[in-house]
Amino acid sequence: MADSSTKDLIVREARICFANQGFDGTSLNDIAAGVGIRRPSLLHYFPSKDAIYQHILELALEEWGRQIDERPTSGDGDCWAQVDSILEVSFEFFRTNPEIVRIVRREALTEKGHLDFDLGTALRPYFLRAVRFFEREMEAGRFRRHDAENLVLTGYGALLTYFSDHRMLTGLLDEDPFSSRALEARFAHVRDFVRSALEPLVTE
Amino acid sequence: MADSSTKDLIVREARICFANQGFDGTSLNDIAAGVGIRRPSLLHYFPSKDAIYQHILELALEEWGRQIDERPTSGDGDCWAQVDSILEVSFEFFRTNPEIVRIVRREALTEKGHLDFDLGTALRPYFLRAVRFFEREMEAGRFRRHDAENLVLTGYGALLTYFSDHRMLTGLLDEDPFSSRALEARFAHVRDFVRSALEPLVTE
DNA sequence: GTCTATACGCAGATAGAC
DNA sequence: GTCTATCTGCGTATAGAC
Numbered sequence: 172m173a174d175s176s177t178k179d180l181i182v183r184e185a186r187i188c189f190a191n192q193g194f195d196g197t198s199l200n201d202i203a204a205g206v207g208i209r210r211p212s213l214l215h216y217f218p219s220k221d222a223i224y225q226h227i228l229e230l231a232l233e234e235w236g237r238q239i240d241e242r243p244t245s246g247d248g249d250c251w252a253q254v255d256s257i258l259e260v261s262f263e264f265f266r267t268n269p270e271i272v273r274i275v276r277r278e279a280l281t282e283k284g285h286l287d288f289d290l291g292t293a294l295r296p297y298f299l300r301a302v303r304f305f306e307r308e309m310e311a312g313r314f315r316r317h318d319a320e321n322l323v324l325t326g327y328g329a330l331l332t333y334f335s336d337h338r339m340l341t342g343l344l345d346e347d348p349f350s351s352r353a354l355e356a357r358f359a360h361v362r363d364f365v366r367s368a369l370e371p372l373v374t375e
Numbered sequence: 376m377a378d379s380s381t382k383d384l385i386v387r388e389a390r391i392c393f394a395n396q397g398f399d400g401t402s403l404n405d406i407a408a409g410v411g412i413r414r415p416s417l418l419h420y421f422p423s424k425d426a427i428y429q430h431i432l433e434l435a436l437e438e439w440g441r442q443i444d445e446r447p448t449s450g451d452g453d454c455w456a457q458v459d460s461i462l463e464v465s466f467e468f469f470r471t472n473p474e475i476v477r478i479v480r481r482e483a484l485t486e487k488g489h490l491d492f493d494l495g496t497a498l499r500p501y502f503l504r505a506v507r508f509f510e511r512e513m514e515a516g517r518f519r520r521h522d523a524e525n526l527v528l529t530g531y532g533a534l535l536t537y538f539s540d541h542r543m544l545t546g547l548l549d550e551d552p553f554s555s556r557a558l559e560a561r562f563a564h565v566r567d568f569v570r571s572a573l574e575p576l577v578t579e
Numbered sequence: 580g581t582c583t584a585t586a587c588g589c590a591g592a593t594a595g596a597c
Numbered sequence: 598g599t600c601t602a603t604c605t606g607c608g609t610a611t612a613g614a615c
Contacts, residue, residue: 423610
């Protein structure tokens with residue numbers, strides 16, 4: 172936020188446009204107008220529209236990965252603290268990066284990307300890590316048995332959808348889904364719901 | 376499927392294009408080429424591209440609503456049969472209408488639609504009905520306590536994401552996420568996961 | 580009902596002045 | 598580093614022949 176170089180302003184404005192209108196729905200004019208410069212000036216910083224988009228996507232995944240990797244409690248705390256930590260970091264990242272959420276979701280939807288880039292391949296290491304964690308804990312009897320891969324996908328969908336489908340939720344609910352009260356209720360629900368499903372029925 | 380009038384062919388092809396490439400990413404040429412006619416011939420059946428899109432959206436929601444309303448076991452069966460029925464109808468509708476899933480999801484993502492149409496408003500009656508059902512059952516002690524609105528949203532996200540983000544899942548998993556084995560596992564997981572979270576800890 | 584021809588605007592990208 | 602001017606192609610939509 173501190174650095175307000177033109178290039179950064181372009182990236183920030185483009186991120187908003189791509190999130191709101193998608194790649195095809197965004198014109199270089201839209202971005203330039205938001206920054207306050209003319210269209211050809213954009214291409215002084217990036218060789219093409221594709222390049223802007225790719226850059227934003229790479230920044231986004233880099234940031235996402237960093238937040239996950241730098242997760243505080245990745246030590247050997249108890250398994251529930253781990254789950255809460257995973258949920259909290261993801262929730263917090265989605266909340267503070269709503270544009271990235273929508274861009275990633277659009278990318279997941281599009282049958283064939285404009286680039287060589289593949290979202291599934293990029294996220295696979297994180298997915299597999301989460302799957303292995305749940306399998307280990309379920310094997311040890313600390314979590315109730317579920318299909319680990321589907322469990323992670325369910326969590327992903329439950330978290331991401333709340334932020335990506337914001338516009339629809341606004342029509343569905345009486346309250347702004349991004350109000351602090353609604354967000355707290357959402358996080359509490361997801362945490363408790365997951366806990367309800369994973370908690371063993373008999374505690375040793 | 377039986378009626379193969381040109382208009383139906385247009386609708387079917389447009390649905391595929393809009394799902395794969397979005398509204399802005401789809402040109403009338405794309406649709407016309409898929410049907411096997413020229414671009415101006417499309418506009419003999421629809422006054423504009425917007426009209427085609429709006430028509431598809433209306434068809435989709437009409438169909439979705441009908442499938443939900445015609446749900447077989449909406450009688451007074453036990454509450455678990457009700458939950459299974461809701462999940463099964465939704466799952467089956469998403470599975471057999473993958474294009475609609477992606478079109479609806481794109482609509483939910485887009486900050487402002489091209490039309491006066493609002494997805495949240497359209498789905499709100501169904502949402503409220505589901506919320507009231509869960510609240511009633513939780514009040515009666517047949518389900519464990521959860522935030523009913525968030526519960527429905529979680530189910531929605533868990534079901535829809537699996538079908539909308541198919542491309543990403545293909546890169547994430549080793550298996551085709553739409554193979555019959557994977558689909559069965561997915562449905563079983565969602566059903567069991569929801570049941571685990573809702574089942575009261577002490578059975579009267 | 581489908582076509583060719585065309586109008587018209589906006590897209591992305593480049594050249595070159597300042 | 599930003600601009601004006603321009604090139605080129607594709608977009609939606611319309612007019613009118615067959």
